[in-house]
Amino acid sequence: MTDGRVLDVQGLQAGYGQVTVLRDVGLYVDPGEVVVVLGANGAGKTTTLRAICQSVWTKGSIRVTGREMRGKDTADVVRAGVAHVPQGRGTFNDLTVLDNLEVGAYVRRDRKNVNADIELWFSIFPRLEQRKYQRAGSLSGGEQQMLAVARALMSRPKLLLLDEPSLGLAPLISQDLFRHFGAINREQGVTMLVVEQNANLAFAIAHRAYVLEAGMVSTSGSAAELREDDAVRRAYLGV
Amino acid sequence: MSGGSTKTQVKAANGGLERGMVALRNVGARRMQTFGGLLAVLVVFSVWAVIDGGSKLLLQRTFDGLNNGFIYSAMALSLVLIYRSTGIINFAQGNMAMFGTFIAYVLIVEQGLSVVAGVIVAMVISAIGAAVIERLFVWPFDPKNHLAITIVTLSWYLIIAALAGIIWAFDPRAFPSPFPTGANDYVSIGGARIRYASLGIWATVLLTLVLVTQLLRRTKIGLAFRAVSSNLDSGRLVGIRIGRVVQLGWALSAAVGTLAGCLIAPSLLLDPNFMSKVLIYSFAAATLGGLDSLGGAVIGGLIIGLVQTMSGGYFKIIGSEFSLASALAVIIVILLVKPSGLFGSRRVERV
Numbered sequence: 060m061t062d063g064r065v066l067d068v069q070g071l072q073a074g075y076g077q078v079t080v081l082r083d084v085g086l087y088v089d090p091g092e093v094v095v096v097l098g099a100n101g102a103g104k105t106t107t108l109r110a111i112c113q114s115v116w117t118k119g120s121i122r123v124t125g126r127e128m129r130g131k132d133t134a135d136v137v138r139a140g141v142a143h144v145p146q147g148r149g150t151f152n153d154l155t156v157l158d159n160l161e162v163g164a165y166v167r168r169d170r171k172n173v174n175a176d177i178e179l180w181f182s183i184f185p186r187l188e189q190r191k192y193q194r195a196g197s198l199s200g201g202e203q204q205m206l207a208v209a210r211a212l213m214s215r216p217k218l219l220l221l222d223e224p225s226l227g228l229a230p231l232i233s234q235d236l237f238r239h240f241g242a243i244n245r246e247q248g249v250t251m252l253v254v255e256q257n258a259n260l261a262f263a264i265a266h267r268a269y270v271l272e273a274g275m276v277s278t279s280g281s282a283a284e285l286r287e288d289d290a291v292r293r294a295y296l297g298v
Numbered sequence: 299m300s301g302g303s304t305k306t307q308v309k310a311a312n313g314g315l316e317r318g319m320v321a322l323r324n325v326g327a328r329r330m331q332t333f334g335g336l337l338a339v340l341v342v343f344s345v346w347a348v349i350d351g352g353s354k355l356l357l358q359r360t361f362d363g364l365n366n367g368f369i370y371s372a373m374a375l376s377l378v379l380i381y382r383s384t385g386i387i388n389f390a391q392g393n394m395a396m397f398g399t400f401i402a403y404v405l406i407v408e409q410g411l412s413v414v415a416g417v418i419v420a421m422v423i424s425a426i427g428a429a430v431i432e433r434l435f436v437w438p439f440d441p442k443n444h445l446a447i448t449i450v451t452l453s454w455y456l457i458i459a460a461l462a463g464i465i466w467a468f469d470p471r472a473f474p475s476p477f478p479t480g481a482n483d484y485v486s487i488g489g490a491r492i493r494y495a496s497l498g499i500w501a502t503v504l505l506t507l508v509l510v511t512q513l514l515r516r517t518k519i520g521l522a523f524r525a526v527s528s529n530l531d532s533g534r535l536v537g538i539r540i541g542r543v544v545q546l547g548w549a550l551s552a553a554v555g556t557l558a559g560c561l562i563a564p565s566l567l568l569d570p571n572f573m574s575k576v577l578i579y580s581f582a583a584a585t586l587g588g589l590d591s592l593g594g595a596v597i598g599g600l601i602i603g604l605v606q607t608m609s610g611g612y613f614k615i616i617g618s619e620f621s622l623a624s625a626l627a628v629i630i631v632i633l634l635v636k637p638s639g640l641f642g643s644r645r646v647e648r649v
Contacts, residue, residue, distance in 0.1 A: 112535065137537030149535060153528040162525045165518070166537035214536065 065090050065218045065250045066111070070119035073103075073110035080106040082274040084119075088218065093244050093251045095261040095282070097295050098271035104254040105146055107271070108220045111252075112136050112143050124217055138166050140217030146226060148207040152196030156187050159195050159206055163213030173213070180209040183239065201232040208239075212249065221253045225260055233260055240264055258295035262286050270295075347612060357490035359611045360604065365496045367603025368503045369565070372558035373573070373580035374587065374595035375506060376551045381589050382514075382527045383547025386447050390454035391555050392577030396570060397458050398424035398556025399563050400466055403473055413476040417560045421553040428552030432545050441530060441544060462570035470572075473563035499561050503596065506554060511592050519546065527590070579606075579622065586629050588642020597640065602629070 066088040073081040080103045088094045098104045109115045111123075113133050121128045123139045131139075142163075143149075151159050160180060164173040181188035184205045190198060195206055204224055211219055221240070225233035241264035243249050255261035262268070268285045270278040278291065285291045347356045373395065380388045388394075402420035405411045411419065431454060439446045477483075477498030484491045514520035526533040526543045533540055558580075559573060566572050583602050587594025602625045610621030632640065 114531075114534070132539070133534040134537045134539045137535065143535045145531070145535065149529060149532040151525050151528040151532060154524055158521065158524070162521055162533075162536050162538075165522065165525075210536070 063090065064088065064122070065092075065124060066252065067122040067125075068107075068111070068120070071107070071110055071121065072118040073106055073115050075106075075115055080115075080274055081110060084110075084271070084274070084276055086269050086276060086279070088250055088252050090250055091244070091248050092266045093240070093253060093264050095258075095265040095268045096252065096254045096271060097258055097261070097268060097291070099294070101273075102271040103274045104271055105222055108143060108145075108222050108252070108254060111220060112141060137214065140214075141220065142211035142214050142216035142218070143220040144204075144207045144211045144222060144224065146222040148203045150195040150198075150203050150207050150210065152194060154195060155192050156195055156198070156206060157191045159210050160213050163210035166214055176213055176215070180212070183243075184209060201228050201236070204228060204236060205239075208236075212243070217250060219249055219251045221251060221255075223254055223256060225255060225257050233257065237261075237264055258291070343608070347608070350612065354489040355611075357488050359607050361487075361490055361492050361496070363604035363607030364600060365499065365603070366607060367583075367600035368496075368500050368596075369558075369562050369576065369599075370579045370583045370602055371596040371599030372499075372503045372506070372561050373555065373576055374583040374599045375503070375510065375592060376555035376558055377580055377584045378587070378589060378592050378595045379510065379551035379554060380547055381584070383523050383551075384441065384447070384544050385527060385530075386444050386451065387581070388451045388548075388551070389448065390451045390458060391551065392573040392580075393455050393458040393462070393570075394424065394428060394552050395555035395559035396573040397427075397462055398552065399473065399559030399568060399572075400462060400570075402556065402560050403471065403563075403568055406474055407471075413474050417476065417557065420560065421556045424556040425549035425553040428548040429545050432548040436544070436548070437541060441540060459570055466570065468569055468571075470567035470569045473560070473568045475564035476560075479564070495564065502557070502561060506557065507592055507596050510550075510554070514592070519543075523547065575622075579625065582626060582629050586632060586639055588639030591639070591641035594639060594641030 064087050066086075068087065069085050071081055071084040072079060073084075084103070084107060086094070086096075086107075096104050096107060106115060110117045111121055111128070113121075113128060113131055113136050117129055119129065123136065123141055126139055128136050128139060128141075137143075151162060154162065157177070160177050161173070164176065167173055181191070186202055187206055187209060190202065195203060198206060208219075208221070208224070224236055224240070228236065237260045240251065240253070244251060244264065253261055253265070262282050262285075265282040267281050268279065268291075269276050270285070270291060278285065278288065280288070344356065347359075373392070376395065377387065377391055380386065380391060398420050401423050402416045405419055406413055406416035409416075435450050435454070436447055439450070441447075475495050475498075477495040479493070479495050483494040485494075485497070514523055522533070522538045522543050523546075525536070526538060526540055530540065533543075562576055563572065566576075579602055580599065583598035584595045585598070586601060587596070587598030605628045606621045606625040609616045609624040613624075616624050
């Protein structure tokens with residue numbers, strides 16, 4: 060059962076320099092799932108995603124499709140099939156929209172399919188096609204977020220990590236973006252691990268959820284269960 | 299199915315047109331204003347210069363200025379390359395080029411290789427040497443720690459100068475030109491002379507510019523280069539091995555630097571300090587062009603070469619002693635008007 064998992068994290072500790080942020084995190088993501096990570100500021104949500112990509116120090120076990128990633132290079136984690144859309148989007152602002160998508164496919168060898176995928180993302184996000192020779196830095200926040208997601212998916216990842224995709228976006232644009240995520244998950248079977256402050260948005264597409272508190276998993280369960288959980292409702296759904 | 303492919307072809311053709319239109323718009327009015335201003339100054343100066351000394355003298359000084367300019371451009375290209383791949387200014391670049399030129403000298407004069415073969419082998423050796431220096435002395439640092447890396451390059455500036463002094467001492471040596479240098483090897487245009495050796499330098503610099511630009515624009519490694527210089531962290535997150543890109547940047551810029559040194563050496567004399575003056579003007583040229591623009595580096599070099607020659611030639615007060623300083627004064631004025639250089643990319647960022 061565990062072998063089939065896209066992501067299996069056990070006993071994860073992680074942090075920056077002397078500071079330990081994650082004390083003991085265990086979570087998993089099965090193929091085709093959308094899993095959301097909730098938590099207050101400073102609970103360690105972003106650090107969890109960074110730990111998976113090996114951009115911070117880590118202890119414990121991080122398996123991607125059964126292969127241990129701890130101690131590997133970020134470039135190797137990407138090659139193992141993980142794509143990360145960092146907070147603040149991480150687009151290449153000096154590069155054109157088209158070049159951003161090309162870079163997204165950097166680890167791929169199948170040149171022909173890359174062009175087909177670029178066309179695919181242009182058809183999903185027509186705004187990006189209109190701006191394909193513009194520098195990414197000149198796009199609006201929502202467009203940049205679309206570009207960041209399309210860029211990440213250009214690597215045809217087994218697992219997409221999204222870090223607060225709604226941050227700084229207008230509510231309507233966030234909703235639109237999450238509709239896209241839901242569709243991408245259903246239609247293309249892309250597995251996702253989403254960190255999100257806006258639990259309403261996240262629950263709309265999530266299958267399961269984890270709640271982080273002070274660097275540990277405090278609650279976990281199916282999205283339907285957690286949506287009914289009183290503590291979660293008070294803390295993250297604002298009802 | 300065949301209908302679909304025709305459609306994509308039409309689309310691709312439109313893409314080319316579209317790209318052209320956007321590029322045209324990007325060049326835009328702002329840039330035109332700057333160039334309009336420069337052009338006006340140029341026209342006024344030319345008219346005055348023709349009245350002052352005749353058109354033949356102006357033409358000859360233009361060719362001499364271009365000649366100096368291309369020399370600065372060659373070295374400026376190497377500086378822009380390292381800046382684009384690492385975000386640092388490599389102070390050791392000039393002395394690395396000097397060392398590479400000495401290696402070419404040894405291969406050609408002492409080992410008897412042809413000039414062209416000697417230069418090419420020296421370029422390869424410099425590239426390998428720079429890659430090794432990068433791995434041993436730069437790689438251990440965080441690539442974002444620009445200050446530390448700059449200090450490392452300053453140390454290598456001194457180390458390489460000392461090494462060259464120990465090995466080759468400080469007697470100036472004549473360096474053979476790869477181009478014909480006989481007394482009659484020149485073309486005459488409007489009474490002014492351009493030597494074949496000069497034309498050779500101009501052509502080599504332009505060819506280098508084209509090759510390097512195509513490398514950055516059209517190849518996968520070029521895309522990685524541009525991505526890393528735009529956003530290092532995201533570069534990691536798309537799976538680019540940053541270390542290799544940076545190492546390749548060092549190697550490539552060292553090879554171009556050695557080529558520049560070998561082009562410059564025949565008109566100066568080769569000694570361990572021969573690049574120091576050139577380096578300053580090449581820095582200036584690169585800054586003027588915008589530091590991250592290869593074409594800008596070449597144009598920046600040409601402007602500096604021309605201003606230097608014209609001001610020294612036409613204004614007695616400036617003379618040859620102050621002619622280089624006057625070139626720097628021009629740069630300061632241009633940078634006041636356009637802080638990111640003539641062709642540098644202003645960082646556009648909407649958040």
